[in-house]
Amino acid sequence: MTQPIPATMTAITIPVPGGPEALVPGERPVPQPAPGELLVKVDAAGVNRPDVMQRKGLYPPPAGASDIPGLEIAGTVVATGAEAGRFKVGDRVCALVTGGGYAQYCVTSAHTALPIPEGLSAQQAAALPETFFTVWSNVFDRGRLQAGETLLVHGGTSGIGTTAIQLAKAFGAKVFVTVGSAEKCAAATKLGADLAIDYNSQDFVAEVKSATGGKGVDVILDMVGGPYIARNYEAAAVDGRIVQIAFQQGSKVQIDFMRVMLKRLTHTGSTLRSRPVAEKALIASALEEKVWPLLAEGAVHPLIDATFPLVEAAAAHAHMEGSTHIGKIVLLVD
Known part of the structure; x- marks a missing residue:
């Protein structure tokens, strides 16, 4: 009843x-x-x-x-x-x-x-709902991630990050993440991440370039903003897509857009x-x-x-x- x-x-x-x-x-x-x-x-x-x-x-x-x-x-x-x-x-x-x-x-x-x-x-x-709607809308709709491509997720052990790792892997992509500790690196790897980068001790741009033979990544999901924006442009591959979903370190930066032109980058974003x-x-x-x-x-x-x-x-x-x-x-x- x-x-x-x-x-x-x-x-x-x-x-x-x-x-x-x-x-x-x-x-x-x-x-x-x-x-x-x-x-x-x-x-x-x-x-x-x-x-x-x-x-x-x-x-x-x-x-x-x-x-x-x-x-x-x-x-x-x-x-x-x-x-x-x-x-x-x-x-x-x-x-x-x-x-x-x-x-x-x-x-x-x-x-x-x-x-x-x-x-x-x-x-x-x-x-x-919040994480799966966000990841689907931004990684697959706006970021157009395809099987065989590489996704970089900042905040890889957050709710968004753990969802992005699993969905990207399920649809045939390779996944790199940035996290803040060795424990989180281990957790991300266990969940399926191909590369986990500790941003407190490693430079994610250098690590990404090394892991891709200098090519860079196809899609970046960023919730950090601030100084990460310019570094994302460095880490992105030619024709790469950067999708912005938050700004934990600020939404206002001074940026050189030459990298966007030379690499034909797309920087997009959305709120839900x-x-x-x-x-x-x-x-x-x-x-x-x-x-x-x-x-x-x-x-x-x-x-x-x-x-x-x-x-x-x-x-x-x-x-x-x-x-x-x-x-x-x-x-x-x-």
């Missing part, structure tokens, strides 16, 4: 932007699904860098989105709006959302929800949260067709570093900012 939907729920709020302690459990009304939306009783929610930026007051939600942080969820559909498509009450789904994930209930567009892959728990499924639902739906469709079978087979899997109860979201953020994690951090919702 279906449980009645309560009027209120526990959610993580940000009364005043700041450090991890700015995340405060509170009570909020349970949202109602609009046409084309699902209401999901959340079992687990992924923690991502954009959540940290929002908590600091540096990444406000798009117009109309919930101010509750959290961009990916997994759970059970408990109500549907009109024209909600194929999903019905009782279905187990994971979903990319524009906000609201750190809560007991969350609404999502039916177009950015996907069935939980066969054999995966809600905890594992909550680690999928503010893109129209129709665009996200196309990514969801591609993932369900090409990646969900790999998850069901166990050929690809989300790597989870740690879990925390929802009400300990502050501790989860502190763990993320410590940068020792390998894989995803997930909140478990009671």
